[in-house]
Amino acid sequence: MKWIYLVAGMAFLLKMLILPNFAADSASPVTESIVAAIVADTGVPNAVSGIILRNRLYDTIFEVVVFTIAMMGVRYLLADEQPSATVYQFTDAPSIVLARLGATICALISIELAIRGHLSPGGGFAAGVAGGTAIGLVAITSSREWMESLYDKYQAAIVEKVSVLLFIALAAITLIGYELPQGNVGSLLSGGTIPLLNVLVAIKVALGSWTAILLFIRYRGLL
Template structure:
């Protein structure tokens, strides 16, 4: 069997040396064609949520598994008795100011990520940063109470399910109208997927933050 692998490898190497790659058609702009097909100016968002949607689906699934894994691995440990947080007033003010800015940036990236640099993952990271900055300046019991009161865990799971359903519908070939290029309501399902990913990443980050605060005492 080893010789089969060796022969296959040599054959592939000879093929790459002998048969040249087809010359690309430089008269066609790949970025422009992606923008026209997707209906959004941000070609990166178009690639993530349209051309490479399979990858994005599994990225969301992997992130979900990582959150479940963190909760599962730390579930049998003893909660930390000491929680390290900011106690001086200047640090608290700066952290909460940074949290406000990060939250506003996250909302902007989620809503307009298909029009400008940004998108769902960046928006979720900004939202998770805002939650983390609030967590290191507030009571862990208060953070946990808000997490349960607003059913954040349920919303996180719902966002994953809706994202998966919309992604499957898109992969089947059914798309919403693209609308006017550059308008806020444009790009078909891409803006909705952006928002769903942002919600998923932000709420998932919140869950992980609470777990590490409870069992590690710090972020």
Template sequence: MKWVYIAVGVILYIKMLLISNPIDEWLGPSIVEVVVQDSGVPNAVSGIIFRNRLYDTIFEVVVFTISIMGCNFLLANEKPLSKVYRFTDQPSIVLARLGATIAALVSIELAIRGHLSPGGGFAAGVAGGTAIGLIAITSPPELMQGIYQRWQASIWEKISVLIFILLSVITLFGIEFPHGELGSLVSGGIMPLLNILVALKVALGSWAAVLIFIRYRGLL
């Protein structure tokens, strides 16, 4: 049987080399042009995520929320660590906080301009979560927990999810804001706001997950 598999593989390889796949000529506008025209934003990926497949994006945000809740539920019955080890040498602290500053600035840029250039809410949230993680590995866990509670980050996370779902449902019903001028910062209707809400949700959710795992699993 081994030689049969080898022969079939060779035949398929020759077929791919010698016989090209037929391609129908597309006389109409490209799919990217259609998406850009319908969404009103130059970034066709954002147009697809927040318009053509907005229904899927809603559930992606909900799944991320459930995963953060699952982390808390999974570790709720475990005993917190009495001591959390972290980086204390000055070079590591400087480099981590420099990286956190850069990641935070990138996060803001991606959240605000994600509908105009490559990026968007999810990428912005990941960059924001990276900044928080870099700060966490060089700071006392009590400090991070205190800031999280002082600014009521968990409440803002839930508010951002609820507003995102509400605006998404309004969009799915066919109610759209004016698109504005293509390529300008205030364009694409509701998409810039959805980008910012997703970025806020992912960043704050990542912060919650980081605090949970630091409390019960440590850093190093």
């Protein structure tokens, strides 16, 4: 049977290399008109953010809920395990300096992606990932107790839950038909509720990542 798969793979490769892609050529003007329509409809230059946070906002609500359930699942599955006696972290000075420098850069990128995600490539999910990366880099260079004390001091768990509730409430209001003024396309204060939704998603993903990082450090000793 292997030779059948090999022949089929070679035939598919030749098709991609030799035959022209008529569908792509014919769809190019249509694609451009669709993107222009999305930008005009949402009021943001980043059509991807417009689709995620307006045209298919109903799906995005459940994506946020799924991420929340995933974090709850991590907490549930690790609840019965014994905390790890050893935590593996960077101890040499050069690695610590580089990791914390990377964390600073990631944190700044996270803020940029959250605030300007509707104007340029980026958005809430990307910003949350960058923020979670920053937290992870700090975690592997700091003591577990210090990280947990910061988590408790700033009420990160409560802020995460509040951000989810605010996102769902704001998204529901948008789906009903009530929206903020779109403003001038290309300006920072444009796109109606899209910038606010981006910021809420970024907070949720970053703080949810912080929760998962602390749990894995506590029960597994590493990220």
